[in-house]
Amino acid sequence: MGRLTGGDPSLLRRINSSVVLRALRGTAEPPALTFTDLVHDTGLSRPTVEGVVDGLIETGLVAETPPEAGVPGDPRRGRPARRFRFRAEAGHVLGVEIGAHRTAAVLADLTGRDAGTATRDVGETDCADVRLEQVRGAIGDVLRRSGVPRDSLRAVGVGSPGIVRADGTVGLSTALPGWTGLPLADRLRRSFRCPVLVENDANAAALAEHWKGAAVGTDDVVFVLAGLSPGAGSLIGGRLHRGFNGAAGEIGALHLLGREARPENLLSTTGEPLPPLDEPAVARVFALARHGDARATEAVDRYVRRLVHDVAALVLALDPELVVVGGWASGLDGVLEPLRRELERHCLRPPRVELSSLGATAVAVGALRLALDHTEEQLFAVEGAAAR
Amino acid sequence: MGRLTGGDPSLLRRINSSVVLRALRGTAEPPALTFTDLVHDTGLSRPTVEGVVDGLIETGLVAETPPEAGVPGDPRRGRPARRFRFRAEAGHVLGVEIGAHRTAAVLADLTGRDAGTATRDVGETDCADVRLEQVRGAIGDVLRRSGVPRDSLRAVGVGSPGIVRADGTVGLSTALPGWTGLPLADRLRRSFRCPVLVENDANAAALAEHWKGAAVGTDDVVFVLAGLSPGAGSLIGGRLHRGFNGAAGEIGALHLLGREARPENLLSTTGEPLPPLDEPAVARVFALARHGDARATEAVDRYVRRLVHDVAALVLALDPELVVVGGWASGLDGVLEPLRRELERHCLRPPRVELSSLGATAVAVGALRLALDHTEEQLFAVEGAAAR
Incomplete structure (x- = not known):
């Protein structure tokens, strides 16, 4: 960035500050950057860099690092060059x-x-x-x-x-x-x-999955928060798609159209609806199904069919590269294969399907x-x- | 725009050209713009504007308009100022x-x-x-x-x-x-x-609907191309959402998951499937239903339920401000009210629902x-x- 002519001097100073701060944040652990490094990295003049760094030290966002033993100093001055770092702890x-x-x-x-x-x-x-x-x-x-x-x-x-x-x-x-x-x-x-x-x-x-989970490096993602009634969050081009009313992805309401079983009944093995938020009860049904219990298997099948349908609706509407399934800690490993299989069969361009890698912390x-x-x-x- | 220092002179000329061209296109029918107008509108110098306009006349994108009777001339020159217009016909x-x-x-x-x-x-x-x-x-x-x-x-x-x-x-x-x-x-x-x-x-x-149809001024739109198997196009923030594979909106595939009637059977009144693209046959069923025929009414109800379900899936996934329904020329007026009613009932934030205003030309x-x-x-x- 060259010198800006004219304009608001405080704005100019703020811009220069953020340029210097960004350069400092970009460096990993020590060694931190010298004035000469910053002049090189930002294209600003040395007096500007010195002034801006002084200001940033005052605000606490930048600190001077102690001189390191064995690091050669500036030969013109005969002492180690001053080094500065971004204070992430500020x-x-x-x-x-x-x-x-x-x-x-x-x-x-x-x-x-x-x-x-x-x-x-x-x-x-x-x-x-x-x-x-x-x-x-x-x-x-x-x-x-x-x-x-x-x-x-x-x-x-x-x-x-x-x-x-x-x-x-x-x-x-x-x-x-x-x-x-x-x-x-x-x-x-x-x-x-x-x-x-x-x-x-x-x-x-x-x-979260895009930042440090199953969707790192993938910008077109649907995250399905599985539950008795699933919800979803979508990134399009790496940005959150909230929808006109902030209601995008509320796909759980789709079942209301079908005069079919309400979500509470899907996973019930007793004929009585499950409490919608009773995760231990849900985990018990999944565990019973894994052990071959017929009624539980039937209930899980019902649940997976509904989930597949809801996820397919999201996939057909949005055409993401990747679907990440998360939410319940237990039982979800059982839904991944049916989801993949059904999406492969029915979507024109099936996306990848992965489990959340962040789990309960997402x-x-x-x-x-x-x-x-x-x-x-x-x-x-x-x-x-x-x-x- | 001020003068740009340095850089590629041909790029600079191209930029200045497009700035002048944009200013000229912005004017409606005559009167066209003078050099003085263009200097004022673009911030470019008069010699630059003159050079650029000469170049644009050579490419055929700009024409000088004949002097108009009764328009006062440039007092310094004693003759009417030259005026220029964008040649839309170029x-x-x-x-x-x-x-x-x-x-x-x-x-x-x-x-x-x-x-x-x-x-x-x-x-x-x-x-x-x-x-x-x-x-x-x-x-x-x-x-x-x-x-x-x-x-x-x-x-x-x-x-x-x-x-x-x-x-x-x-x-x-x-x-x-x-x-x-x-x-x-x-x-x-x-x-x-x-x-x-x-x-x-x-x-x-x-x-098309966003440009000059039912969605003018609305940037979050789902256009549903109704048919036996509906497809959709979506604008998010005024831009087309194509999806990762160009497959966004292909909601017609959703019915394949439901082991339910295939679209060809939905509107059939005979038990035999309708040819999927036979619009006159479809129009006949809608007409019969309007005249109270019981089997046709049942068929239209089946069709509308499916359409409502598919549109609801799009709406829940995307949360648009507006749904525009188009495609078939006839029969669609019958689907609007059920669509509105069901979306009102089941979507958390129902969008407006309108018929295409461009019809067959969309x-x-x-x-x-x-x-x-x-x-x-x-x-x-x-x-x-x-x-x-």
Whole structure:
């Protein structure tokens, strides 16, 4: 980048700062960069780089590294050149999962490096206030255990079941009591000075698998959060497709059209509907089927047929490169082969089908990615163009 | 745009040309623009504008308009200022529909203004060679009738059933005999010196409805090409979503999963399957149902239930703002209300549902838009950024 003529000097300084910061973040562990390195990497003048680095040290985002033994100094000056590094520990981001049975908080530094996790159990019938209390508890736990002060948080991402509006309100959620209409972002914002970003849980999981799971390197992905009623999150060209109302991927509603069995009946072996969120009961049915129980096998077949149908609808509508199946910890290995087989048979261009590699952590890790994206936009955006 | 320092002078000239051309195209009918207008509109210097306009007149894209009576002249020169206009007639684009029963060619000038249409009937069992012969015939007809020489064509867009690969080969099409595997773009390219762009018919129709049909001003749209087996084209954020394999929206395959009636049986009133492409037979069933015939009413109900299910799958996966239903000319007015009612009942966020306002011309008009987009990119793109 050359010198910019004219314009707002504070904007220019902000742009130069983010250019230098990006160059410093790009370096791995020490050795850090010298002024000469930064002049070379950024195309800025040496006085500009020196001024910008001083400013960044003041804000705490950059630190001078101690001179290393054995590293030759600048021959013109006769002493080691000063070196600087990005202070990933200068801030933190938090990813929060709010689920039916569990809430989890994952903490990371500004490069996304794991800094701790805490979980708290919740009951599926707990009201919103109790659930939020447990969320705050998990967050408090992870901050305390890791020794990170609350003020160090730059952004908090949250993954939660339901359709989430742009303002962070839950537009509709049938999974959690009292969740529909809850101004979730507003409620959590009171506990933080930083932005709180709320996202649908399947959407968050899709981001997570793309970042560090089964979808690394694949930009057209459907993540299926399997459950008695499945939901999905989609990346198109590497970006989340939320839909016009934030409702894209809510494929579980498709069964309502078919006057067929409701999802609670699909996996029932007794004729009585299973409680929709009772994962242990679901795991028992899958386990019975694995051991050859006839009624359980029949129930699992019913369930898999429905899942195949719902996933096929997503695949035919979106034509992704990859489908990642996650959600339930147990039983899912049994659905992969039928899914592949049926999609091969009926889709014109069947996608790859893989199991989630992040498992139970996908939603929280995706919420963390959301918070990290937001923070990086703040730190590294030059005139609105986010850099990654 | 200010002066660019350094760089390739021919690139700079090309950029300046497209800036001036865009300014000229932006004006409606006469009065055209003066040099002074262009200096004001583009920010370029007067000598640059004069040089660029001279070059554009040479290429035929710009013409000087005759001085108008009563328009005051440039007071410094004492004669009327010269005025220039974009020559929309300097080139043409062609939109071609290749269907089961009909092929159509729509001609337009460089602003997309209609310059003629020709259609030719084809038989649904015709082989690819015969069908392509009729396509060439329709194209010849419209060029001859409108007096536009073939060399004036800047791009040809083609809409055709099936999954179309990026290279213009038909990857899979069950609707037209001999179509699967056909290198359609290559075959047609021999007749033209300009680019030939092939697109799935439902995708083309989606572009058309967005350009000048039921989806004007709406950027998140699913266009459903109703038929015994429906297909769909989707715009997300105003851009076509083709999918990883170009197969997005091929929702008709969903019924294959359900071990239910095949589409040919849905609308049958005799127990014998309807020929899948027999539109008159389909129209007769819809007409009978309107007159209260019990078996026809039952058949239409079966058909509508299937259509509702397929459209619901698209809506749940994509969450569009608007669904446009087109395809069959007759009978579709009967499906709109059930579609709206069922989507209202079962989708979490039901979209608006409208009938196509372009009807039978949607595919050809969409193919024209495709050709026009390509031409505009060539004429107006500045360093890869398409301008519209």
